[in-house]
Amino acid sequence: xxxxxxxxxxxxxxxxxxxxxxxxxxxxxxxxxxxxxxxxxxxxxxxxxxxxxxxxxxxxxxxxxxxxxxxxxxxxxxxxxxxxxxxxxxxxxxxxxxxxxxxxxxxxxxxxxxxxxxxxxxxxxxxxxxxxxxxxxxxxxxxxxxxxxxxxxxxxxxxxxxxxxxxxxxxxxxxxxxxxxxxxxxxxxxxxxxxxxxxxxxxxxxxxxxxxxxxxxxxxxxxxxxxxxxxxxxxxxxxxxxxxxxxxxxxxxxxxxxxxxxxxxxxxxxxxxxxxxxxxxxxxxxxxxxx
Amino acid sequence: xxxxxxxxxxxxxxxxxxxxxxxxxxxxxxxxxxxxxxxxxxxxxxxxxxxxxxxxxxxxxxxxxxxxxxxxxxxxxxxxxxxxxxxxxxxxxxxxxxxxxxxxxxxxxxxxxxxxxxxxxxxxxxxxxxxxxxxxxxxxxxxxxxxxxxxxxxxxxxxxxxxxxxxxxxxxxxxxxxxxxxxxxxxxxxxxxxxxxxxxxxxxxxxxxxxxxxxxxxxxxxxxxxxxxxxxxxxxxxxxxxxxxxxxxxxxxxxxxxxxxxxxxxxxxxxxxxxxxxxxxxxxxx
Numbered sequence: 001x002x003x004x005x006x007x008x009x010x011x012x013x014x015x016x017x018x019x020x021x022x023x024x025x026x027x028x029x030x031x032x033x034x035x036x037x038x039x040x041x042x043x044x045x046x047x048x049x050x051x052x053x054x055x056x057x058x059x060x061x062x063x064x065x066x067x068x069x070x071x072x073x074x075x076x077x078x079x080x081x082x083x084x085x086x087x088x089x090x091x092x093x094x095x096x097x098x099x100x101x102x103x104x105x106x107x108x109x110x111x112x113x114x115x116x117x118x119x120x121x122x123x124x125x126x127x128x129x130x131x132x133x134x135x136x137x138x139x140x141x142x143x144x145x146x147x148x149x150x151x152x153x154x155x156x157x158x159x160x161x162x163x164x165x166x167x168x169x170x171x172x173x174x175x176x177x178x179x180x181x182x183x184x185x186x187x188x189x190x191x192x193x194x195x196x197x198x199x200x201x202x203x204x205x206x207x208x209x210x211x212x213x214x215x216x217x218x219x220x221x222x223x224x225x226x227x228x229x230x231x232x233x234x235x236x237x238x239x240x241x242x243x244x245x246x247x248x249x250x251x252x253x254x255x256x257x258x259x260x261x262x263x264x265x266x267x268x269x270x271x272x273x274x275x276x277x278x279x280x281x282x283x284x285x286x287x288x289x290x291x
Numbered sequence: 292x293x294x295x296x297x298x299x300x301x302x303x304x305x306x307x308x309x310x311x312x313x314x315x316x317x318x319x320x321x322x323x324x325x326x327x328x329x330x331x332x333x334x335x336x337x338x339x340x341x342x343x344x345x346x347x348x349x350x351x352x353x354x355x356x357x358x359x360x361x362x363x364x365x366x367x368x369x370x371x372x373x374x375x376x377x378x379x380x381x382x383x384x385x386x387x388x389x390x391x392x393x394x395x396x397x398x399x400x401x402x403x404x405x406x407x408x409x410x411x412x413x414x415x416x417x418x419x420x421x422x423x424x425x426x427x428x429x430x431x432x433x434x435x436x437x438x439x440x441x442x443x444x445x446x447x448x449x450x451x452x453x454x455x456x457x458x459x460x461x462x463x464x465x466x467x468x469x470x471x472x473x474x475x476x477x478x479x480x481x482x483x484x485x486x487x488x489x490x491x492x493x494x495x496x497x498x499x500x501x502x503x504x505x506x507x508x509x510x511x512x513x514x515x516x517x518x519x520x521x522x523x524x525x526x527x528x529x530x531x532x533x534x535x536x537x538x539x540x541x542x543x544x545x546x547x548x549x550x551x552x553x554x555x556x557x558x559x560x561x562x563x564x565x566x567x568x569x570x571x572x573x574x575x576x577x
Contacts, residue, residue, distance in 0.1 A: 093316070093320060097561055098566070102558070104555070104558030112548055116547060116550070220386060268387050
């Protein structure tokens with residue numbers, strides 16, 4: 001029974017990480033920018049929702065506000081930073097370092113304007129729980145499950161069938177051709193970062209409700225998400241989501257054998273194994289941009 | 292005066308670590324955000340050995356060897372593959388190293404760290420005060436800077452530059468890129484090991500926080516601000532950036548906010564330099 005509970009916890013964590021991985025992969029596969037600052041937006045959105053609920057605003061409104069804030073901050077970063085660097089012909093290394101700068105800035109803005117301490121949401125329902133088939137879930141965990149699966153499906157459908165989704169895929173697969181045919185890649189990049197930053201706000205807030213908020217821990221979540229993205233095959237959103245769940249379940253089960261303090265080492269070991277055995281990821285895709 | 296010397300020693304130690312990062316990131320173009328972790332491994336190795344009674348010079352040599360090895364091994368899986376895998380390996384190395392420093396408490400003292408590391412003694416001299424230690428750290432910095440300069444001037448250094456500019460062309464002309472990258476990882480690790488060993492001996496107290504991801508970002512900022520691929524760049528950056536916390540003590544801000552404000556400045560500096568001056572103050576373009 002312990003194992004079933006551990007697997008269930010792993011699936012919930014995996015869904016949250018999956019949403020981070022999918023949103024990161026969506027931007028990364030389109031632009032080729034290693035957007036480390038994604039972790040900063042994740043943190044920022046959690047704290048914005050925490051601040052707003054502290055003011056007495058209903059949780060659902062706070063969540064929507066933080067999604068909008070995340071999207072706006074993402075668009076601001078794309079327009080003022082990445083686009084400028086792109087126009088200057090900056091190398092990927094320069095963009096990455098600038099992104100680390102944004103991450104550091106966002107984390108410390110959170111620490112300065114909100115609080116550098118660990119905080120928890122003041123919502124009475126977050127401690128309620130349900131037992132489904134002998135497995136225990138807290139209410140925030142159920143929210144994470146439902147919203148992650150729902151949003152993941154929405155992103156996949158959006159990417160596949162909507163006009164903008166097709167345009168994004170066109171830009172991702174051939175930026176040069178997209179430029180010639182007036183698909184306007186730079187504008188598409190702004191849409192993509194708005195979508196992915198808005199998406200990452202959801203796990204940012206809900207994981208914060210379930211556990212607690214900390215300004216500096218989001219990088220570990222992003223690292224796990226990126227490893228899941230690579231293991232799933234870059235360019236495959238489904239692969240990233242499924243591998244996030246697999247990784248989180250392994251991480252959760254590993255607690256039964258090694259201390260939970262080593263879980264980051266477990267994830268990293270899986271990454272090294274993947275690099276050695278199957279560097280192109282589980283789902284083989286033609287992806288010419290990275291690696 | 293003592294205040295000045297302690298600043299000098301720290302800045303020189305970080306200059307050595309900046310050389311380590313500069314060699315990887317500036318010269319070969321291998322991204323690294325784990326140099327603080329490697330420095331920490333050097334600090335723990337030498338600190339633990341000196342506490343066990345090993346003479347200081349031997350402990351430094353051990354730190355150099357261990358760091359060269361660890362830097363090499365941590366980069367090994369990614370050397371075969373270019374680009375973005377290295378970013379993850381680098382972040383991963385840093386986070387795993389911090390986890391090891393915190394959790395292997397029987398060896399590292401856990402989160403509370405190791406205190407009471409004996410002062411450095413070499414050939415009968417002991418370096419107790421900051422001004423005495425400054426002699427040692429200056430000497431070490433000169434050695435590292437000299438070797439960095441010699442490496443860059445040598446045919447080997449030309450090849451390192453060529454790898455950054457066009458790796459495929461280097462492979463096509465029959466050079467062994469993999470061996471070269473492995474070699475440069477080892478040298479870079481050795482530099483960080485020297486920095487770490489000096490840090491442990493000088494501060495006499497080390498804990499995981501001294502070598503976490505924020506310190507690595509600080510080292511990257513130093514290289515970016517100072518400038519890639521030049522001697523002056525690796526020295527200007529650390530001196531300038533370590534002066535910022537000193538300047539902050541002059542302003543009256545709550546003690547809980549000092550750390551975040553300092554890091555906020557580092558983050559803004561990174562963005563500003565990438566936007567307007569990617570070559571840093573005294574370097575060449577990244």
